[in-house]
Amino acid sequence: MKKSKILLVDDDPGLLRLVSIRLESAGYNVESVEDAEKALVFLSMSRPDLVVTDLRMDGMDGMALFDAIYAINPTLPVIILTAHGTIPEAVDATQKGVFSFLTKPFESKVLLEQIEKALQISGDQDCKNNVEDDQEWRSDIITRNPAMLDMLTQAKLYAQSDVSVFIHGAS
Numbered sequence: 001m002k003k004s005k006i007l008l009v010d011d012d013p014g015l016l017r018l019v020s021i022r023l024e025s026a027g028y029n030v031e032s033v034e035d036a037e038k039a040l041v042f043l044s045m046s047r048p049d050l051v052v053t054d055l056r057m058d059g060m061d062g063m064a065l066f067d068a069i070y071a072i073n074p075t076l077p078v079i080i081l082t083a084h085g086t087i088p089e090a091v092d093a094t095q096k097g098v099f100s101f102l103t104k105p106f107e108s109k110v111l112l113e114q115i116e117k118a119l120q121i122s123g124d125q126d127c128k129n130n131v132e133d134d135q136e137w138r139s140d141i142i143t144r145n146p147a148m149l150d151m152l153t154q155a156k157l158y159a160q161s162d163v164s165v166f167i168h169g170a171s
Helices: 013-025 036-045 062-072 087-096 108-122 124-133 146-159
Strands: 005-009 029-033 050-054 078-082 100-103
Touching (some): 005 036, 013 108, 036 062, 050 062, 062 078, 087 100, 100 108
Parallel strands (some): 005 050, 078 100
């Protein structure tokens, strides 16, 4: 089974390293960056299964990063960590679509549970494994572009459901 890839974003190098070690020991592939701008650059080149970000960072904060991610890929789950979060911020974040909002210090077990739930609910693990196991349905489409791979993953998810989809835009 393929390991899930997690993008970890935090401006605290010590916490970044600690959480990376914990997630890697739990079996995840972890990419770490120190700020939201670097996270967006990473996302333009690669498609993680999940983003875990700090809320308060210099420059672009975690909610602005979430907004940018959501504009690019609304199905990518995001978990926000914060030492200074308020209940209204947490409510606002979850209403906007943030998967989970955890306050620091957090227990590793709680973070790992939220990560597992996010990966299961998003369907990324199952769908990616199906895409890798059964490439025949998309054999005429050749790409390494992360955005295109994500779109194909979404298409496979929608194809397996009874939901109606309207596709528009330039051909």
